[in-house]
Amino acid sequence: MFALVDCNSFYASCERVFRPDLCGRPVVVLSNNDGCVVAGSAEAKALGIRTGVPLFQVRELVRKHGVAVFSSNYTLYGDLSRRVMSTLQTLVPTVEVYSIDEAFLDLSMVPEDGLLALGEQLRERVGRWVGVPVCVGIAPTKTLAKLANHRAKRLGTGVEVWATADDWQGPLQETPLDDIWGVGRRLSARLSAMGLGNAAELAALDPGWVRQHFSVVQARMVRELNGEPCLSLELQPPPRQQIIYSRSFGQAVVSLPPLRQAVNDYTARAAEKMRAEGMLAGRISVWLRTAPMGKPQQLWPDSFTTGLPQASADTRELARLALQLLERLWKPGLRYGKVAVMLTELCPAGQAQGGLFEAQQTQKGEALMAVMDGINRSGKGRVWLAGRGMKSGEACIWSMRRAYLSPAYTTRLGDLPRVS
């Protein structure tokens, strides 16, 4: 048996943890750059504010109903997520952290008559220890556990246990196709066109036939819907394949110098993350997108990629290559809204093919990066390449909008909540 534990309206719930005055009030959290709504509390959803909608389209609703609006505060959400996960682990040792707000738990050792009580205990403990409400779905496959969780949320029961086919048959008939894990817009349209109307009808298909007409992924999905587990718990995340750092600008940028600063900054951030994971990159790509979105592409090509002579995690070398790519992409007279840097062909630092002559240089570079990372982690100040610009952390022309940012309550001493 698997449990899927999923936080309710996670980002909105995080904003409420230190703001109990917001309980019962509609809350929405915006994407980076304050562009779209990416999470809404139940009250916000009841007002018709859908996830993904651009903020400007719901301004009136927000004003009229006194909706509390927040910029994304990933520092806070990341920390509360870690707390949720470690709290789950106090009750169930085997936990797969599936996303920032979801975890699959291995309940194979729990007797069937203890499942419901354990689900309720999980809910109660996370709510009490972390302050974030969660729902729990329990079933013999991950796909069914997802659906059971969904139902627990929708019905407000909090915990849903499906132990045998009798338990899920009825619910599957009420489950629309696109509620199924792995069915998105396109697949849902294709399945509907075939005359399928709900999850039970999909489950009734022959997996071999589905394999032939769709792919192995959908064949597995059909089996999982019948209680046959095809997906196991992934306790060690597979090695990462790419790191992307990509941001829209607070306002459109025309000239090259600020773009150079942004590329410097994004490359440094991506490289810092890569070093933290002990990886090296073999290739680097840069994307450039014009603003506004949706206008026909004015820039072509919009990305370039280059290989490194030798895999590296040295910000200086990566930034030098990234800037070359940027200068090949940039065209005068266009307005740019976004740039992205991607590191690929990642490999563990210990396993990279070395060069015959570069050993000494590489070692010096690694030492320098280690010192930079050490200073930047120390909390006492930051160092960076001068190409990023001379001011640290200050807003500049290309930095994103974050007008409604809440404090980093749990990770910055200066932001500690005061109690009186």
Add this chain to the structure above:
DNA sequence: TCTGGGGTCCTAGGACCC
């Protein structure tokens, strides 16, 4: 006027090998 960011997996098709 104003529209996120970060990932993975699968398949098809081209290009090449013997």
Add this chain to the structure above:
DNA sequence: TCTGGGGTCCTAGGACCC
């Protein structure tokens, strides 16, 4: 007019997830 069989590697594009 007629023309094998068995592979690998790479990339682009589609589709999905949160």
